[in-house]
Each structure stands twice: as structure tokens, then as C-alpha cells.
Amino acid sequence: MLQIVTGDPRPITRQITDGIKRQIAGGDLLPGDALPSVRGLAQQLSINPNTVAKAYAELTAEGWLLSRTGLGLFVAEQRQRLSDEERERRLAEAVDRFVSDVIGLDYPQQTILDRVAADLSNYETKKTA
Structure with a gap:
């Protein structure tokens, strides 16, 4: 698991x-x-x-x-678990951490964006399957 x-x-x-x-x-x-x-x-x-x-x-x-x-x-059944403000705060923190982690890897921005989009699309595919 x-x-x-x-x-x-x-x-x-x-x-x-x-x-x-x-x-x-x-x-x-x-x-x-x-x-x-x-x-x-x-x-x-x-x-x-x-x-x-x-x-x-x-x-x-x-x-x-x-x-x-x-x-x-x-x-549990899927529902919005957090307030909009809390979701925004957590997203901002996660993006800040992510950018800090990958900035030194010296990849072109588009490569990073493509990789993130591909990973996120894997979750969307599973949700709708």
C-alpha cells in the first residue's frame, strides 16, 4: 500500500x-x-x-x-475539505517549496511545467476512470 x-x-x-x-x-x-x-x-x-x-x-x-x-x-466521501482561503494558502506554500526545490536543477521552465502537467494529468485520468 x-x-x-x-x-x-x-x-x-x-x-x-x-x-x-x-x-x-x-x-x-x-x-x-x-x-x-x-x-x-x-x-x-x-x-x-x-x-x-x-x-x-x-x-x-x-x-x-x-x-x-x-x-x-x-x-471519506469526496468533498471540499478546506476553506477557499486555506486551500489558497496551502497551494502558495506548496508552490514556493516546489520552486525552491527545482530552481537549482537548471531545467528550462517549460520542461518543469510539462513534467508537472503530466503528473497531474495522471491523477485526473484515474479520477474519471
């Missing part, structure tokens, strides 16, 4: 939340799909269950997951 990369500068919790969000956005996880238990995912990834619990709690608080008492965690 997910992979943890030891050389990734993001904390493990962030790698988990980002990975699950990508799977939901890409259509690999659909509304109503069950997620592995905290203990099960922790064993699968060979990490501390508290780390998985923290990631699941963040995703639940943001509206990506739905907790059903006694049944587990499920992918």
Missing part, C-alpha cells in the same frame, strides 16, 4: 499522509474503502504504531478518512 523512504526529508507521518492522499486523489482508494488497522499498517511498514495512529488522526481531522467505531477507518 505505502512505502517509507528512509532518505526522504519528510517525517514518516508526513510520508504516510501524503501517500494516502495520493492514493485517494488518484482513485486507487475509493470512498468507502477500508484502510489497514493501525497495528497492521505499522507492521507492514516496520514502524511504530503511534506514527500510523498520528497519520490516521491527521487524515481524519482533515476529512480524508472517516472513523467508524468498532469497524475501523474508511475513505
Whole structure:
């Protein structure tokens, strides 16, 4: 389901939340799909269950997951999870981080834009499939 990369500068919790969000956005996880238990995912990834619990709690608080008492965690129905202002703030932060990361790679701007567009179109294709 997910992979943890030891050389990734993001904390493990962030790698988990980002990975699950990508799977939901890409259509690999659909509304109503069950997620592995905290203990099960922790064993699968060979990490501390508290780390998985923290990631699941963040995703639940943001509206990506739905907790059903006694049944587990499920992918929530798609809806706008954040206010327009918060979405804009997060987009600006993400773009700033991205530009800071790629500016030193010395690629032409169009190459970078084409690559981003191609990656984003993969998610659109999965959503409508």
C-alpha cells in the first residue's frame, strides 16, 4: 500500500499522509474503502504504531478518512475539505517549496511545467476512470 523512504526529508507521518492522499486523489482508494488497522499498517511498514495512529488522526481531522467505531477507518466521501482561503494558502506554500526545490536543477521552465502537467494529468485520468 505505502512505502517509507528512509532518505526522504519528510517525517514518516508526513510520508504516510501524503501517500494516502495520493492514493485517494488518484482513485486507487475509493470512498468507502477500508484502510489497514493501525497495528497492521505499522507492521507492514516496520514502524511504530503511534506514527500510523498520528497519520490516521491527521487524515481524519482533515476529512480524508472517516472513523467508524468498532469497524475501523474508511475513505471519506469526496468533498471540499478546506476553506477557499486555506486551500489558497496551502497551494502558495506548496508552490514556493516546489520552486525552491527545482530552481537549482537548471531545467528550462517549460520542461518543469510539462513534467508537472503530466503528473497531474495522471491523477485526473484515474479520477474519471
